[in-house]
Amino acid sequence: MEGRVFPLPEGLGVAVRDVTDRRRAESELKRREAELAHVQRIAGVGGLEVDLRDGFSNRRSPEYLRLHGLPPDAANESHEAWVGRIHPDDRVRAERDFRAALEGDARRYEAEYRIIRPSDGQVRWIAAAAEIERDARGKAIRLIGAHRDVTERALAQERQRLLINELNHRVKNTLATVQSIASQSLRGVRTTEEAAAAFEERLMALSRAHNVLTRENWAGANLRELVEGAATPYDAPPGRFRIEGRNIRLKPQTALALAMALQELATNAVKYGALSTPSGTVEVSWTLGSGPPRTLHLRWAESGGPAVRPPERRGFGSRLIERSLAADLDGDVRLIFDPGGVVCTVDARLGDERSGAFA
Structure with a gap:
């Protein structure tokens, strides 16, 4: 019951009314609000x-405040x-689109943008969706909406975009490399x-070389593994x-260029150099x-093979080693026919490649 006292000419009056239904409705409303918040x-x-x-x-809900990193007193x-x-890079676009939705005749508003969360300074992606209520003249009078944090999805989409772009780049480079290999391999051969x-x-x-990089998710490759991979097919006995x-970590482009050069050196050593005789050896060292910028100094040195004479013409292997490798590594490559x-x-200048522990 709810009562109140009020003055009358003859004295005081008392009004009493049953507010049970109102209190029950208020209690039910609070319960539902708490349930909705949950x-x-x-x-x-x-x-x-x-x-x-x-x-x-x-008016913002408690979960909205949590997503946006706001205190409870920021509900209004x-x-x-x-x-x-809103993130500075998204701010103009986000507010422009929001106002355009209200000023037009749309009854639905959707947007994605980044915010800088005040509570911890994190950049988060927000997906907003709302319905716009309009009066009889079409003027927007009320908006009811929902926000979701979609940061993980946005980052995954960005990673996917980068991976697709990187894949396209690698495929084009690989096809260009194969085309060059085919063209040069057919040039000047007898059969x-x-x-x-x-x-x-x-x-x-x-x-x-691609297998090594694939095992490392194309993040790079270890130089020792590349050298051992090039040597293994010819290290008999x-x-x-x-x-x-x-043990030096190389970028993918550097790793591929060195792998191809090592293959050419090994092939030539088997055909004409130290590995064409039983007692010949090859020493590969680097510092x-x-x-x-840090610089890689690598040396391939053959010994114990037949006497070496400079070739009358430079084949694809020599050109690949001296010209292509130098260009790919942004460095200096010398082939000496001692x-x-x-x-x-x-x-080769390594840039930001990392040096690991001794292998």
């Missing part, structure tokens, strides 16, 4: 209401506060069989290769110079 928290959906009859009068924040929270063998060897070298150097054995030196 459901929103479970679903990660923040509710909002904007009264548009006289400017922007906002101003329109300017919302705009100020079809010789061309096919050279082409196959170079493709296998490219394949081995074992011990013909001596490999010395720190890492101090920077910046009578005691071929020597190849590589000086």
Whole structure:
């Protein structure tokens, strides 16, 4: 019951009324509001209401405040506060689209934009969806909507976009490499069989380098693994290769360029150099110079093979080593036809590649 006392000419009057139904309705409303807040928290959906009859009068749900990193007393924040929270790169577009939806005849509003959360400074992606109520003249008078944090989805989509772009780039580069290998392998050969063998060897070298990079999710490759991969097919009996150097992490482009060059050096060593005789050996060593920029100094040195004479013409292998490798590595490559054995030196700037521990 609810009562009140009021004056009368003869004295005081008392009015009493039964408010049981009203109190029950209020209690039910509070229960439903708490239940809705709980459901929103479970679903990660923040509710909002904007009264548009006289400017922007906002009301935010507790889950909205949590998603946006706002304190409880910000439930009735101003329109300017919302705009100020939007990431600077998205702010103009987000407010322009919001106002355009209200000023037009749309009854549905959807948008995605980034905010900078005041509570922790994190950048979060918000997906907004709302319905716009209009009066008989079509003027927007009320907006009811929901916000969701879609940061993980947005980041996953960005990663997917980058992966697709990277895949397209790699496929184009690989096709260009194969085209170059095919063209150069067929040039100046005496027989079809010789061309096919050279082409196959170079493709296998490219394949081995790709396998190393694939195992590392194309984040890079270890130099020692590349050198050992190039040496293994020709290290019979074992011990013909001596490999010395720190374990250095290489970028994909650097790794592919070095793998192809090592394959050419190994192939030439088998055909004409140290590996064409039972006692010949190859030493591959490298050091890492101090920077910046840090520089890789790699040396391939053959010994114990037949006497070396400079070739009368430079084939694809020599051109790939001296010109293509130098261009890919942004460095200096020298191929020396010393009578005691071929020597190849590589000086390459590594940029931000990382040096690991000794292998």
